[in-house]
Amino acid sequence: MRVAPRVGVLTFPGSLDDRDALRAVRLAGAEAVPLWHGEKWLSDVVAVVLPGGFSYGDYLRAGAIARFSPAMASVIDGARNGMPVLGICNGFQVLCEAHLLPGALIRNDHRKFVCRDQQLRIENNRTDWTSGYEENQQIVVPLKNGEGGYVADRATLDELEAEGRVVARYVGDNPNGSYRDIAGITNAEGNVVGLMPHPEHAVEDLTGPSTDGLAFFTSVLQKLVGTPA
Amino acid sequence: MTSAPVQRPPVDTVKNAKKNSEDKQPYRELGLADNEYARIKEILGRRPTSSELAMYSVMWSEHCSYKSSKVHLRQFGEKVPDAAKDILLVGMGENAGVVDIGDGWAVTFKIESHNHPSYVEPHQGAATGVGGIVRDILTMGARPVAVLDSLRFGPAEAPDTGRVLPGVVSGVGGYGNCLGLPNIGGELVFDPTYLGNPLVNALCVGVLRADGIKLAKAEGAGSKVVLFGARTGGDGIGGASVLASASFEAEGERKRPAVQVGDPFAEKVLIECCLEIFAADLVTGIQDLGAAGLSCATTELAAAGSGGMAVDLDLAPLRDQTLVPEEILMSESQERMMAVVTPDNLAAFMAICEKWDVTATVIGEVNDSGRLTMRWHGEKIVDVPPRSLAHEGPVYQRPIGRPYDQDALNGDHGNGLPRPKTGDKLCATGLKLIASPNLADKSWVTDQYDRYVLGNTVLAQPEDAGMVRVSEDGVLGLALAVDGNGRYTRLDPYAGAQLALAEAYRNVATTGARPLAVTNCLNFGSPEDPAVMWQFSEAVRGLADGCQQLGIPVTGGNVSFYNQTGRTPILPTPVIGVLGVIDDVTRRTPMAFTQDGHQLYLLGDTRDEFGGSEWANVVHGFLGGKPPKVDLDREKLLADVLINASRDGLIDAAHDVSDGGLFVALAESCLRGTTGARIVVPDDEDPFVFLFSESAGRAIVAVPRSEEVRFTDMCTARGLPARRIGVLDILESAIEVQGQFRLPIGELRRAWSGTLPALFG
Numbered sequence: 001m002r003v004a005p006r007v008g009v010l011t012f013p014g015s016l017d018d019r020d021a022l023r024a025v026r027l028a029g030a031e032a033v034p035l036w037h038g039e040k041w042l043s044d045v046v047a048v049v050l051p052g053g054f055s056y057g058d059y060l061r062a063g064a065i066a067r068f069s070p071a072m073a074s075v076i077d078g079a080r081n082g083m084p085v086l087g088i089c090n091g092f093q094v095l096c097e098a099h100l101l102p103g104a105l106i107r108n109d110h111r112k113f114v115c116r117d118q119q120l121r122i123e124n125n126r127t128d129w130t131s132g133y134e135e136n137q138q139i140v141v142p143l144k145n146g147e148g149g150y151v152a153d154r155a156t157l158d159e160l161e162a163e164g165r166v167v168a169r170y171v172g173d174n175p176n177g178s179y180r181d182i183a184g185i186t187n188a189e190g191n192v193v194g195l196m197p198h199p200e201h202a203v204e205d206l207t208g209p210s211t212d213g214l215a216f217f218t219s220v221l222q223k224l225v226g227t228p229a
Numbered sequence: 230m231t232s233a234p235v236q237r238p239p240v241d242t243v244k245n246a247k248k249n250s251e252d253k254q255p256y257r258e259l260g261l262a263d264n265e266y267a268r269i270k271e272i273l274g275r276r277p278t279s280s281e282l283a284m285y286s287v288m289w290s291e292h293c294s295y296k297s298s299k300v301h302l303r304q305f306g307e308k309v310p311d312a313a314k315d316i317l318l319v320g321m322g323e324n325a326g327v328v329d330i331g332d333g334w335a336v337t338f339k340i341e342s343h344n345h346p347s348y349v350e351p352h353q354g355a356a357t358g359v360g361g362i363v364r365d366i367l368t369m370g371a372r373p374v375a376v377l378d379s380l381r382f383g384p385a386e387a388p389d390t391g392r393v394l395p396g397v398v399s400g401v402g403g404y405g406n407c408l409g410l411p412n413i414g415g416e417l418v419f420d421p422t423y424l425g426n427p428l429v430n431a432l433c434v435g436v437l438r439a440d441g442i443k444l445a446k447a448e449g450a451g452s453k454v455v456l457f458g459a460r461t462g463g464d465g466i467g468g469a470s471v472l473a474s475a476s477f478e479a480e481g482e483r484k485r486p487a488v489q490v491g492d493p494f495a496e497k498v499l500i501e502c503c504l505e506i507f508a509a510d511l512v513t514g515i516q517d518l519g520a521a522g523l524s525c526a527t528t529e530l531a532a533a534g535s536g537g538m539a540v541d542l543d544l545a546p547l548r549d550q551t552l553v554p555e556e557i558l559m560s561e562s563q564e565r566m567m568a569v570v571t572p573d574n575l576a577a578f579m580a581i582c583e584k585w586d587v588t589a590t591v592i593g594e595v596n597d598s599g600r601l602t603m604r605w606h607g608e609k610i611v612d613v614p615p616r617s618l619a620h621e622g623p624v625y626q627r628p629i630g631r632p633y634d635q636d637a638l639n640g641d642h643g644n645g646l647p648r649p650k651t652g653d654k655l656c657a658t659g660l661k662l663i664a665s666p667n668l669a670d671k672s673w674v675t676d677q678y679d680r681y682v683l684g685n686t687v688l689a690q691p692e693d694a695g696m697v698r699v700s701e702d703g704v705l706g707l708a709l710a711v712d713g714n715g716r717y718t719r720l721d722p723y724a725g726a727q728l729a730l731a732e733a734y735r736n737v738a739t740t741g742a743r744p745l746a747v748t749n750c751l752n753f754g755s756p757e758d759p760a761v762m763w764q765f766s767e768a769v770r771g772l773a774d775g776c777q778q779l780g781i782p783v784t785g786g787n788v789s790f791y792n793q794t795g796r797t798p799i800l801p802t803p804v805i806g807v808l809g810v811i812d813d814v815t816r817r818t819p820m821a822f823t824q825d826g827h828q829l830y831l832l833g834d835t836r837d838e839f840g841g842s843e844w845a846n847v848v849h850g851f852l853g854g855k856p857p858k859v860d861l862d863r864e865k866l867l868a869d870v871l872i873n874a875s876r877d878g879l880i881d882a883a884h885d886v887s888d889g890g891l892f893v894a895l896a897e898s899c900l901r902g903t904t905g906a907r908i909v910v911p912d913d914e915d916p917f918v919f920l921f922s923e924s925a926g927r928a929i930v931a932v933p934r935s936e937e938v939r940f941t942d943m944c945t946a947r948g949l950p951a952r953r954i955g956v957l958d959i960l961e962s963a964i965e966v967q968g969q970f971r972l973p974i975g976e977l978r979r980a981w982s983g984t985l986p987a988l989f990g
Contacts, residue, residue, distance in 0.1 A: 013494075013497075013498050013501075013585065013586065014407075014494050014497055014498065016407075016408075016409030016497075016682050017409070017682055017684075019683065019684060020681075020682070020683070020684040023684055023701060038584075052682075053409065054407045054493075054494060054497075056494070057407070057492070057493075057494025057495070058494075059494070112399070112676075112677055113399075113402050113403070113406055113677045113678075113679075114676055114677070115675075115676055115677070115678060115679050115680060115681070116676055142681045144406075144679045144681060144682075146403075146406070198681065200684075201681040201684060204684075206687055206698070206814065206815060207681075207684055207685060207686055207687060207698070208681075
């Protein structure tokens with residue numbers, strides 16, 4: 001019998017969707033491991049999810065303080081060495097603050113928090129977290145953010161597009177003013193992915209608008225254990 | 230540059246109060262009446278110190294002491310139905326009631342108002358309203374799992390509504406979202422009487438193991454009193470007695486600092502810290518600091534426990550070092566808790582606080598002296614019997630008088646109001662109603678609330694009730710609905726309260742959950758106005774009688790008086806929250822019409838009832854007559870049918886018929902779903918009455934053809950009128966009322982969804 005890979009979910013003070021990320025990891029078939037921001041040792045996990053929420057109250061800027069936590073130092077090291085890391089919402093903000101991903105996330109252009117079921121197009125299915133999708137597959141997952149507007153300078157945006165590093169794009173109304181409707185991006189290696197919407201809230205029929213989000217978590221599992229024979 | 234030391238007035242000590250016993254004190258400015266001040270002197274055998282005076286003024290305020298409402302609220306305890314006594318683990322009087330829901334789980338829930346602060350400072354007022362009720366739930370030992378909000382504002386198009394509403398919504402959302410609590414339901418109502426006095430009622434529900442209940446009591450001499458959470462600052466000083474107890478017309482500016490400022494991140498950390506402390510069983514008593522802050526927490530803990538407590542007030546960590554004892558005692562700084570911890574557990578308690586970076590300070594000790602004493606720099610400034618503040622405040626039997634215009638109001642029944650007679654006019658009426666602010670799409674508001682966080686939300690607004698799974702390991706769920714109707718209550722407070730109760734009860738049952746318990750937020754004008762007191766006493770009597778008849782207990786709630794602008798009170802507005810339980814959340818019944826060919830049934834009786842209706846309000850701006858008839862036995866029967874049909878899989882969708890009548894219910898279920906509906910008006914019904922009457926005790930259900938016989942047999946056997954009124958049609962994207970009109974869903978959606986964005990941007 002194969003042992004399920006250990007996938008960590010890092011909790012900061014003010015993290016909110018950490019339980020949901022743990023659940024999604026579990027439902028995908030991995031062993032879900034809670035990680036604490038103050039611990040440098042990552043408990044032998046082989047992949048990490050940075051969950052949504054308001055780490056450290058989003059004081060200063062969303063994600064700005066979280067990136068300096070002891071656990072994040074280890075996550076940054078791991079990510080640079082190929083460990084799969086998925087940042088969702090506030091986690092995406094942390095990845096940008098940590099310079100694992102380019103650009104930044106700013107206050108929604110309409111200045112209000114928005115929670116809705118959002119249609120996305122998965123444009124890059126070659127990352128560690130999206131290999132389970134078809135290219136250009138359209139999915140619906142919840143979106144909920146107050147600072148979800150993705151911004152970067154034109155050169156960075158052009159580079160992201162040219163290298164196919166836009167992982168997901170909003171379909172229909174742009175919910176937060178993100179440049180070029182970008183909902184998620186990856187690093188060049190495809191192991192670090194940041195996504196503003198919440199795939200961990202679309203893993204059960206009972207509680208989500210769909211189960212379209214589950215493939216983010218099964219994708220990384222497939223990468224870690226290989227395709228079952 | 231050095232600044233000169235601040236000149237402070239000398240602190241008024243007990244010794245000084247004895248010596249200078251005739252000093253004049255500003256008790257009237259603090260909201261105390263002459264007789265109340267005299268009683269304080271009698272209790273203490275001397276004049277109070279200024280610190281004691283501050284404490285009595287906040288604890289004896291209307292907001293904290295319930296002095297005008299107490300004599301009426303007793304009925305909730307006296308009329309607890311026998312059937313409910315078994316499930317009631319904690320009743321009225323604690324921070325929140327607790328009910329047993331089986332499988333070793335218990336639920337605690339409560340609704341509370343934050344009306345006046347939300348007018349003065351909409352964002353912070355609403356935010357701290359959410360924060361306060363969440364701490365009440367936490368204090369019982371529960372993990373808060375969801376919030377609901379019931380909001381009322383002046384006319385939607387009024388400029389001041391444009392100031393107040395967006396702030397309130399961003400406050401409710403901002404605080405709840407940052408706490409990671411899903412917002413699963415609520416109300417949004419507009420009426421001119423709320424223009425200078427919005428209602429912001431927040432409900433929180435929490436889940437705990439039935440053996441994990443915590444209570445607010447300081448027991449065991451030698452135990453330590455720990456203040457933890459945020460530091461004490463100058464915000465909210467006098468909030469309890471000044472803002473909640475006296476009318477504040479045209480004084481908004483001056484009192485702005487009296488509104489508390491919230492920090493949801495601090496509260497989120499405090500919640501997780503407390504839950505870890507509870508799990509380790511480290512406290513013997515706990516109390517949150519809400520209205521009246523430290524005054525309330527120390528007196529309530531002491532009064533409920535061994536009876537004595539000694540506090541060194543200068544140990545309280547301060548955000549502002551210039552605060553004087555009176556201010557520290559009255560401060561309503563948010564995100565603070567007080568725990569009673571045995572010396573053995575203290576180190577472990579402090580370690581958890583440190584892990585979460587929560588400031589925790591021992592400020593006192595429990596003793597058996599029967600007195601609450603406080604020192605400030607070594608000098609005794611407070612020496613009081615704690616029960617005299619917490620439980621033995623003044624009680625008033627306020628004069629009650631039926632409003633002089635009540636008979637005229639009830640007699641002016643509006644039967645002569647012109648009614649639409651043709652199909653086109655019926656259709657236009659429907660469109661006008663669905664586009665009116667009270668019935669229009671609320672997603673401008675609810676899209677600002679996170680309904681997904683925690684991952685257990687099964688149903689959320691605009692569904693009839695919010696529903697969450699209790700634990701992700703099981704299928705046990707709880708459902709909650711809040712309802713109120715100020716117009717009905719104005720026409721008949723006894724019936725109005727029962728109609729609000731019936732609607733919330735019905736909404737819970739519509740989702741398939743069994744109603745179990747009740748919380749209430751009673752929003753009224755000045756208790757010093759006999760007409761208001763009549764409304765209040767009738768509403769409380771109606772609610773208590775109604776709960777007894779339905780067999781569900783009132784477990785707690787909140788009274789908010791002085792909701793008026795000038796001499797004009799708000800519509801009397803009891804807001805009722807009903808909690809229900811469902812054994813299997815996968816059996817829930819949603820409101821959306823999605824299945825082609827399913828048969829539509831209208832359950833209950835439709836009568837010509839338009840008193841207080843949305844139609845009379847929207848189309849004619851008219852309020853008069855009597856509200857719809859209340860029949861609580863019928864409500865029970867309807868609930869039984871809805872619950873059984875859900876459990877047995879006999880229905881696929883269900884929706885309560887209330888504001889705006891059948892037409893609005895049909896429209897909402899179509900807009901939420903994917904099908905149209907073809908409707909036939911029964912031969913013996915008047916089309917207008919059929920479509921727009923607000924008769925209570927009704928719901929619409931969609932029944933699969935395969936279950937039609939079983940379903941109708943069940944209704945027949947139980948004696949519930951069930952009438953087939955149409956069929957769902959996926960090809961016909963319209964509401965078609967045969968022989969009357971055909972209204973495309975697209976047109977309906979435009980009318981419904983455009984209203985709030987056009988008003989609020």
